[in-house]
Amino acid sequence: MNLILFTFIVLLGFTSYYFGRKKAYTIQSTKKRLTALPQFYGYYLAIWCAIPAFIIFSLWAIFEPTIVKLLILSDYSNQGYLDDELNLLYEKSKALSRGQFTGEITPFIEASAEKYLSLRSIAQSSKVVIVLSAIIASVAYAYKRISSNSRTREPVEKFLNAVLFTASLAAILTTVGIVFSLIFQTIDFFKVIPLFDFVFGTHWYPAKAFVRDSSEALDPTMYSDTFGAVPIFAGTFFIAFIAMCVAIPIGLMSGIYLAEYASTKVRQYAKPLIEILAGIPTVVYGFFAALTVGPFLKELGTSMGLEVSAESALAAGGVMGIMIIPFISSLSDDVITSVPQSLRDGSYAMGATKSETIKRVIFPAALPGIVGSILLGVSRAIGETMIVVMASGLAANLTLNPLESTSTITAQIVVILIGDQAFGDPKTQAAFALGMSLFLVTLCLNIVALRVVKKYREKYE
Amino acid sequence: MNKNKEQLLNKRYKAEQRFRLYGLSAIFMALLFLTIFIFKIFSTGYSAFQKTWLIVPVTFDAELMMLDQNPSKEDLQDADYYDIALKSMADLDPNANEDQENELKRMVSYFFEKEIKNKLLNDPNLIGKTKEVYLTASDDLDQVFKGNYPRDLPEDQRRVSDYQLKIFDQLVANGKVESKFNISFFTNADSREAELAGIASSFMGSIFSILVCLMIAFPVAVLAAIYLEEFAPKNRFTDFIEVNINNLAAVPSIVFGLLGLGVLLAIFHLPRSTPLVGGITLSLMTLPTIIIAARASLKAVPPSIREAALAIGASRMQTTMHHTVPLSMPGTLSGTIIGLAQALGETAPLILIGMVAFVNTIPGSPMDPAASLPVQIYIWAESAERGFVEKVSACIMVLLGFLIIMNLFAQIIRHKFEKKWS
Numbered sequence: 001m002n003l004i005l006f007t008f009i010v011l012l013g014f015t016s017y018y019f020g021r022k023k024a025y026t027i028q029s030t031k032k033r034l035t036a037l038p039q040f041y042g043y044y045l046a047i048w049c050a051i052p053a054f055i056i057f058s059l060w061a062i063f064e065p066t067i068v069k070l071l072i073l074s075d076y077s078n079q080g081y082l083d084d085e086l087n088l089l090y091e092k093s094k095a096l097s098r099g100q101f102t103g104e105i106t107p108f109i110e111a112s113a114e115k116y117l118s119l120r121s122i123a124q125s126s127k128v129v130i131v132l133s134a135i136i137a138s139v140a141y142a143y144k145r146i147s148s149n150s151r152t153r154e155p156v157e158k159f160l161n162a163v164l165f166t167a168s169l170a171a172i173l174t175t176v177g178i179v180f181s182l183i184f185q186t187i188d189f190f191k192v193i194p195l196f197d198f199v200f201g202t203h204w205y206p207a208k209a210f211v212r213d214s215s216e217a218l219d220p221t222m223y224s225d226t227f228g229a230v231p232i233f234a235g236t237f238f239i240a241f242i243a244m245c246v247a248i249p250i251g252l253m254s255g256i257y258l259a260e261y262a263s264t265k266v267r268q269y270a271k272p273l274i275e276i277l278a279g280i281p282t283v284v285y286g287f288f289a290a291l292t293v294g295p296f297l298k299e300l301g302t303s304m305g306l307e308v309s310a311e312s313a314l315a316a317g318g319v320m321g322i323m324i325i326p327f328i329s330s331l332s333d334d335v336i337t338s339v340p341q342s343l344r345d346g347s348y349a350m351g352a353t354k355s356e357t358i359k360r361v362i363f364p365a366a367l368p369g370i371v372g373s374i375l376l377g378v379s380r381a382i383g384e385t386m387i388v389v390m391a392s393g394l395a396a397n398l399t400l401n402p403l404e405s406t407s408t409i410t411a412q413i414v415v416i417l418i419g420d421q422a423f424g425d426p427k428t429q430a431a432f433a434l435g436m437s438l439f440l441v442t443l444c445l446n447i448v449a450l451r452v453v454k455k456y457r458e459k460y461e
Numbered sequence: 462m463n464k465n466k467e468q469l470l471n472k473r474y475k476a477e478q479r480f481r482l483y484g485l486s487a488i489f490m491a492l493l494f495l496t497i498f499i500f501k502i503f504s505t506g507y508s509a510f511q512k513t514w515l516i517v518p519v520t521f522d523a524e525l526m527m528l529d530q531n532p533s534k535e536d537l538q539d540a541d542y543y544d545i546a547l548k549s550m551a552d553l554d555p556n557a558n559e560d561q562e563n564e565l566k567r568m569v570s571y572f573f574e575k576e577i578k579n580k581l582l583n584d585p586n587l588i589g590k591t592k593e594v595y596l597t598a599s600d601d602l603d604q605v606f607k608g609n610y611p612r613d614l615p616e617d618q619r620r621v622s623d624y625q626l627k628i629f630d631q632l633v634a635n636g637k638v639e640s641k642f643n644i645s646f647f648t649n650a651d652s653r654e655a656e657l658a659g660i661a662s663s664f665m666g667s668i669f670s671i672l673v674c675l676m677i678a679f680p681v682a683v684l685a686a687i688y689l690e691e692f693a694p695k696n697r698f699t700d701f702i703e704v705n706i707n708n709l710a711a712v713p714s715i716v717f718g719l720l721g722l723g724v725l726l727a728i729f730h731l732p733r734s735t736p737l738v739g740g741i742t743l744s745l746m747t748l749p750t751i752i753i754a755a756r757a758s759l760k761a762v763p764p765s766i767r768e769a770a771l772a773i774g775a776s777r778m779q780t781t782m783h784h785t786v787p788l789s790m791p792g793t794l795s796g797t798i799i800g801l802a803q804a805l806g807e808t809a810p811l812i813l814i815g816m817v818a819f820v821n822t823i824p825g826s827p828m829d830p831a832a833s834l835p836v837q838i839y840i841w842a843e844s845a846e847r848g849f850v851e852k853v854s855a856c857i858m859v860l861l862g863f864l865i866i867m868n869l870f871a872q873i874i875r876h877k878f879e880k881k882w883s
Contacts, residue, residue, distance in 0.1 A: 153776065157776060157777075157778040160778055160782075161688075161692060161778070163684060164684050164685070164687055164688035164692060165688055165692075167680075167681050167682075167684030167685040167688060168684070168685040168688040168689055168693070168702055169702070170681045170682075170685055170748060171685065171702055171705040171706045171709055171748065171749065171752070172701070172702060172705050174705075174709055174720075174745045174748065175705050175708070175709060177720050177724050177745070178712070178716055178717075178719075178720045180723075180724065181719055181720045181722070181723025181724045181727075182716075182719060182723065184723075185723065249487065250487045250490050250491055251487075251491075252487075253483050253484045253486075253487030253488075254484065254487040254488040254491055256484055257481075257484025257485060257487060257488055258488070260484075261481055261484055261485075262488075270488055270492070273492055273495065274488070274491045274492070274495075276495060277491065277494070277495055279802070279803075279806075279864060279868065280498075280806075280861070280864075281805075281806025281807070281808065281835050281838075281860060281864070282806070282808065282809075283806070283808040283835040283836075283838050283839050283842075284502070284806075284835075284838065284857050284860070284861070286839070286842070287838060287842045287853055287854075287857065288498060288501065288502075290842065291842070291850070292501055322491075322494045325491050325494075326491075329491070353473055353474065353476075353477040354477060354480075354481075355476060355477045355479075355480035355481065356473070356476075356477075358480070359480075376711065379711055379713075380711075380713075382713070383712070383713020383714070383715065383716070384713070385713070385714065385715045385808070385809035386808050386809055386835075386839065389809075389839075390839065390842060390843075410713065410715050410809070413715055413719070413813070414715070414809065414812055414813070417718075417719075417722065417812075417813050418812055418813075418817060423727055431719075432719060432723065435715070435716055435719040438713060438715070438716060439712065439713075439716050442711065442712060442713055442716075443708060443712070446707075446708050446711040446712075447704075447708065449711075450707050450708075450711075
């Protein structure tokens with residue numbers, strides 16, 4: 001029904017475009033001058049046709065369920081039902097009216113279901129009537145308004161400008177959505193678990209909170225020593241550190257080589273090949289780390305008499321490092337190429353070799369940009385999920401031994417939220433609190449990194 | 462004195478060479494990783510495109526199937542195939558005792574009954590006759606035949622018994638085992654049995670998610686880019702939007718998963734595990750990528766184009782819509798495709814919105830529960846059965862294939878259609 005109405009509105013929009021343009025042609029044929037191209041008369045009419053209709057349409061879609069629910073539940077007011085029971089009753093009658101109800105059918109529910117159906121049909125037909133009359137009214141108004149000396153281009157362009165502006169708000173809306181989705185759960189979480197315990201506690205066993213019987217009242221003492229995030233934060237930074245130990249030397253050196261030494265031919269082939277590494281989905285890296293690198297390191301360690309976990313931090317961090325190589329290499333490549341040639345020439349003129357020039361002149365000049373690229377790499381390493389979920393341990397383990405397994409923020413979020421979640425459970429809220437800390441940490445890193453890179457660019461442009 | 466200078470010079474030249482070597486070896490390392498990586502995936506995955514069949518003679522005994530004389534089509538549909546299926550497997554070894562008969566049955570997939578049924582439905586004249594039927598081998602025998610399964614393990618450590626191996630070797634010797642192209646890998650949905658599991662459901666899930674993502678992200682991102690590049694006044698608010706976009710591009714993907722879970726599922730009550738929610742989540746993630754690409758290509762259109770249009774009386778909106786935007790489209794489109802390729806490989810946010818559910822039907826619309834290709838890789842990689850290892854690699858090959866095609870496509874659009882201005 002909605003789809004038909006929607007298509008109908010769109011069709012009417014096209015028709016009114018046609019009529020608007022036709023009116024413009026008629027005006028033109030009477031030798032009067034138009035104030036805009038005939039299309040604008042069409043657009044003007046089409047906007048007047050479709051936009052009021054869509055506004056009513058979407059308002060209706062938002063408010064109809066609430067109003068229907070209120071009307072149905074008004075039958076049960078003053079009967080001493082709790083809110084939850086009323087909600088359940090409403091859901092049951094809705095299900096019954098759709099024929100999907102499987103429980104026991106009481107007369108109450110049956111009556112409500114019938115009422116629901118009749119209300120819905122009334123709502124549907126009145127919606128059609130209202131939308132159509134709105135279209136007729138607004139099109140008639142707009143059609144009367146357009147004449148030879150009325151302005152049509154300006155309103156149309158103003159409208160388009162408004163549409164463009166609204167679209168540009170999407171980025172802000174997404175950020176607001178992220179903060180919004182994280183903050184409430186996080187606040188609820190910190191109502192149960194003191195912030196201090198979360199930030200400084202050293203035991204992380206969220207599984208302990210799961211055995212709780214849901215009917216039991218929340219007892220904060222039960223969770224003491226359950227949600228201490230220190231091992232998680234430590235594991236996250238530790239794995240990111242291992243990753244950067246792999247990525248920085250290889251990424252930086254290949255960036256330098258590509259920028260300063262490589263012939264155009266080598267550059268032309270090597271650069272895209274290295275960038276393939278950035279295009280491989282992380283789940284593929286995770287599979288590689290879990291199935292090839294992990295067992296390989298374990299075997300290697302055993303042959304050297306070391307005890308290596310099959311899910312060692314080294315395997316996850318090392319593979320993550322490979323993933324980050326291209327980010328660092330191409331960013332530092334860009335940064336180094338944008339160092340002005342005059343700096344190099346000056347250094348060569350003093351008799352410095354190429355590597356001396358790079359180490360003593362170009363590198364210091366490019367340092368801010370390189371730091372920026374490394375910070376972006378760190379932010380990526382901290383936020384990386386699939387590699388750690390698949391290749392590193394899932395139990396939080398406070399250790400600095402790269403051969404043991406540790407866990408990270410992202411891995412814990414996945415572990416907690418995979419499968420069914422109950423909102424309101426401290427365990428679920430803990431995942432959102434972890435997400436909040438992840439968001440904040442990466443946000444700071446990104447802002448600093450982007451600012452550093454931007455400042456650097458401005459310096460040499 | 463002179464000698465000292467020469468030594469110093471030599472040292473400096475050596476340092477130069479060493480430095481150069483470090484750079485070269487760094488590139489070499491990166492490329493080595495890439496090679497190992499691709500080699501590993503291909504060497505474990507290629508065998509999944511083959512499937513092992515056992516050719517077993519089946520006697521279509523009307524009595525055992527509970528069929529009357531001249532059965533109708535419906536009768537054939539409802540007939541009992543389990544007994545003849547069981548019997549034909551047991552007949553592979555006439556001397557088998559009951560335990561061994563059970564083992565014989567486990568040499569083929571549990572789908573064997575249906576395979577025999579399909580054979581008869583295709584050719585109802587077979588009733589009362591004996592005919593050789595291709596039956597899917599169990600995933601363990603499949604792995605044995607492909608040489609991926611160590612036969613020299615002690616019997617209690619492998620999932621194939623000595624007896625099964627003996628019968629299987631006899632079948633191989635008689636030429637009754639055949640390897641064919643594995644069509645079911647592309648047409649089947651996921652299954653708990655490795656030999657039957659396919660990527661059709663996750664493939665459709667991926668396609669639907671990407672379509673939803675494209676339909677939301679592309680228009681919004683292009684409109685936003687046009688506004689920011691062509692119309693936005695330079696003020697604090699515009700700067701704020703810009704900071705937001707740049708930040709979102711670097712926010713970890715799992716945070717978008719939390720957004721999908723906390724807003725789309727918990728507040729808007731959209732259906733869980735569906736490509737619809739997955740697509741919306743991915744679209745929020747790709748939005749900044751496309752905006753940045755679209756802005757860059759709008760910026761690349763030289764100002765002379767705009768000035769020419771404005772000079773002959775076009776309004777700013779007309780200039781933008783008729784000249785700037787069409788000229789920037791190749792760059793925007795190739796950026797969009799690259800953004801979509803990223804979204805196609807994304808796993809973590811989809812796991813959080815429940816697209817990891819076991820789905821053994823092929824979704825028909827974005828509102829049906831589904832997995833996606835990368836999530837399928839994750840699900841199979843977490844599964845302990847040996848048969849799934851090659852499936853994971855094969856699934857990765859399919860996914861990488863798509864990513865390569867998309868990226869090539871983006872390159873082609875960029876090189877073929879983009880105008881060079883200088």
